[in-house]
Amino acid sequence: MLRYLSCFVLSFLFLSPAYAADPIAGETRYKKTCVNCHGPAGKGAASYPKISGNEMEYTINKLETYRAGEKIGPNSGLMIMMAKSLTDEEIENLAAYLKDAKYNVND
Ligand code: HEC
Numbered sequence: 667m668l669r670y671l672s673c674f675v676l677s678f679l680f681l682s683p684a685y686a687a688d689p690i691a692g693e694t695r696y697k698k699t700c701v702n703c704h705g706p707a708g709k710g711a712a713s714y715p716k717i718s719g720n721e722m723e724y725t726i727n728k729l730e731t732y733r734a735g736e737k738i739g740p741n742s743g744l745m746i747m748m749a750k751s752l753t754d755e756e757i758e759n760l761a762a763y764l765k766d767a768k769y770n771v772n773d
Contacts, residue, residue, distance in 0.1 A: 692763030
């Protein structure tokens with residue numbers, strides 16, 4: 667019985683959808699470094715762009731581009747440095763968090 671059960675659990679793991687992203691883990695990761703430039707909840711600050719409210723695909727695409735060392739705007743150097751160490755999972759989690767992140771003055 668146990669054998670069947672672990673078989674079931676394993677196949678479930680492999681069949682889970684590509685976007686099993688975790689916005690809570692994304693928020694934790696965001697607060698480690700990203701918040702220093704992009705401000706609380708990705709609202710943007712001075713010359714650092716607002717990065718909340720975008721579709722996941724948009725954010726994932728930008729982060730993968732920076733991680734590959736490719737420029738997007740005039741200040742990409744900073745982001746290439748930041749994105750280099752991100753894992754696929756971190757990128758998905760960050761994108762899931764940023765999609766719905768809302769700035770709240772009381773945060
Ligand atoms: C040292 C400051 C700094 C830090 C820390 C930083 N960023 Fe950025 N980020 C920037 C700058 C500057 C740009 C604009 C770069 C350009 O000109 O291409 C940017 C651009 C972006 C963009 C693309 C915005 C768009 O719509 O084109 C995303 C997404 C992003 N950052 C996410 C993140 C995430 C997620 C983290 C944390 C892992 C992070 N950033 C950490 C400075 C920073």
